[in-house]
Amino acid sequence: MKISKWSYAFLLALILVLGACGNSGDAGGSVSGDGEEGGDGESVTIDLYQFKVEFKEQFESLVAQYEEENPDVTINVETVGGGNDYGATLKSKIASGNEPDIFNIGGPQDYEDHKDRIAPIEDSAAVDAALEGTLDAVTVDDQVYGVPYNLEGYGLIYNKGIFEEAGINPDELTTMEDLQAAVDTLDGMKEELGLDAVFAFPGKERWVYGNHSSSSFLAPEFNDSVIEAFESDTVEFEHSEELKNYIDMQVNYSEQPVLSLDYSQQVEALYSMEKVAMIQQGNWAYPSIEQIAPEVAENSGIIPIPVAGESKMPVGVPQYWVVNSGAEDNVQQAAVDFLDYMYTSDAGKEVVLNDFNFIPAYEDYDTSQISDPLSQEIYEYSEEGNTSGWVFLGYPTGFSEETFGDNVQQYISGDITWEEAIDNSKAYWEENR
Known part of the structure; x- marks a missing residue:
């Protein structure tokens, strides 16, 4: 069947529109709409896959707090750890085609295994604040590819x-x-x-x-x-x-x-x-x-x-947060913004110290607030x-x-x-x- 120039143009425009509304990368997050209630901003969804079951509830509370302050951002959290091998489940998740936008790696071997889907992290307050030595395991050719969870x-x-x-x-x-x-x-x-x-x-x-x-x-x-x-x-x-x-x-x-x-x-x-x-x-x-x-x-x-x-x-450093290079550019930026908020904002630092009970891997924390005796001894x-x-x-x-x-x-x-x-x-x- 012969397609007219008008029909061809219409189909091409439709494809471009659908592509813009979806995720052009391989990761699961997306950018869509004009923002909440018809605003001018875009609504961003981030799929996050993390390993630390010990702070699951506290972390989800922080995410909810961030979403409240940033209504155009939705973060879907999935936690797999404890008795499960996080690395193996991550590989299975990737193989299934449901790649997360933020996930965790342990260090240089994990980076080598996943380097084709890890984006460099640039213009990040968390990277700038990371303690000396904590980024070594995720730095390749002077480029940083992750931010540390904490010290343990x-x-x-x-x-x-x-x-x-x-x-x-x-x-x-x-x-x-x-x-x-x-x-x-x-x-x-x-x-x-x-x-x-x-x-x-x-x-x-x-x-x-x-x-x-x-x-x-x-x-x-x-x-x-x-x-x-x-x-x-x-x-x-x-x-x-x-x-x-x-x-x-x-x-x-x-x-x-x-x-x-x-x-x-x-x-x-x-x-x-x-x-x-x-x-x-x-x-x-x-x-x-x-x-x-x-x-x-x-x-x-x-x-x-x-x-x-x-x-x-x-x-x-038990694990690093990394951003999927297959995610939309706006999703990648939103992911970095969230990580910066968690580790460098006043609200985030309060949660990291007192709710997560973390030993911070970052500067500008009041370490006298490290609340539990085990973390205090380790910090000493x-x-x-x-x-x-x-x-x-x-x-x-x-x-x-x-x-x-x-x-x-x-x-x-x-x-x-x-x-x-x-x-x-x-x-x-x-x-x-």
Whole structure:
């Protein structure tokens, strides 16, 4: 059928109009309309996909506050984390064609995996305010591609009252031998202290030991540098035996069976209820403890995992916010505006400190307002420079949980030896670098 010039022009105009009303990129957000109630501005929708379940409600409240102040912006928040592997679910979401406009990456390896859909962040107040060193993991060729969530630290959270009753000084637990002696003391006093066990080792949560335990013992090998870990073709596990002893200690003195213990049982059912004296976790666990047992939360402290005779607190940026380069330009700008609001506006900073309970990764915060004792201690270690790096963010994709974590589970269940677990992990690293 022959199409007239008028018909062709009409069809072309229609296509252009429809295209302008939709999303020309691959991400899920959109720009449409003339703004609220016929105004002159555009209405922007941002699809945001984030990993931190611990502050889900508080974060959604901040989003609602931002939407109220910016009525032409709608932010759809989806939170996936906790017992789920955020990285794997993000890849599935992308594969389904529902790409978020804002999502999270952990560092250089995640950037490498997603670099084709990550936009550079320019003219950002949050980038300008980020503390020295916090942008290194997301800076490529002098261009910044993400903004940090916060600073976090992890180690052994302990009940101060239980330690005091047992006559244990946490400041003296600076070697693995010191820690073992304290564990033996607590184990011998379980009935007197009202404990079910010394530890709650969450064997079901591979990220706890696949990311954090391994990172503490691999950090010296990579000079505390996530970039050095990312650039390394091999991993030697120079402190393999000490790592084995540390995991064995937790497993043997833990509430059983460890392979069915999850994060909720570890933090909420056992530690918060004073059924165990210690757990390996970070300051992100504080809100969960406080919600169940405020007195226990206030009476908690945190010590570093002793490694190679040193006692350094592992402190790092857990994740970065990044913007999808496939989103409309206006959606990208709206995404950066929201991130700037969260971390640099007076209202946002108040929420970050007092509702999120974050250790800020940005300048111009009143750090005296850091409200919980775990974050206070971690911040003090940071101020003193007595910290180690989060090198797990530089591991090859799939190494921490699917490989090392899975091998540790097999070791705990007796299916493989420790030597096999280490050899399997070394081989995976080399094959995937």
